[in-house]
Amino acid sequence: DADVTQTPRNRITKTGKRIMLECSQTKGHDRMYWYRQDPGLGLRLIYYSFDVKDINKGEISDGYSVSRQAQAKFSLSLESAIPNQTALYFCATRDREGYGYTFGSGTRLTVV
């Protein structure tokens, strides 16, 4: 099994729908992150969490919310999806002492 698992891998949804992207990890890391990748823009940070009770906004949090259900689980929600949220979404983890991030395989979201 992968260290960081994202579900679903692909999703097409309609404008206005609520959608949740899920991430789970077996690394035992405290820190978890959600990034969004758009062509030509690299990866941009949406939200990050240092533990279950510590959640922080990244540079592009508008239109998104997150939930850290447990140390191993970090979900990203789009309350009312819009077409410009069409992107590739990555979850990542990092341990407290090191600086290496472990990324999931990504969720490709299309909002029509």
Add this chain to the structure above:
Amino acid sequence: AQSVTQLDSQVPVFEEAPVELRCNYSSSVSVYLFWYVQYPNQGLQLLLKYLSGSTLVKGINGFEAEFNKSQTSFHLRKPSVHIRDTAEYFCAVYSGAGSYQLTFGKGTKLSVIP
């Protein structure tokens, strides 16, 4: 605040030729620097990282990078590329003081031509 600039969005190169992918960063504090690779339809994989010590860092798949503090650069090099190196490469910077996040450049698409 920290930022990363990857100077080339696309780099075509012939197989077995050398390549350099350029990365400059800005930060007011000490930084840790990374290069990630993304193969088509896959996630990101760490190529190499600079945390401290020797400024020449060797990574996987024959890649290396040199940290140059005076020029605030962290260019990625490979002396001889292969078709399988075709991918998108991301430079990233982490400065822990007040930031606690990894900031990415916009990526460089390396296309290796047979």
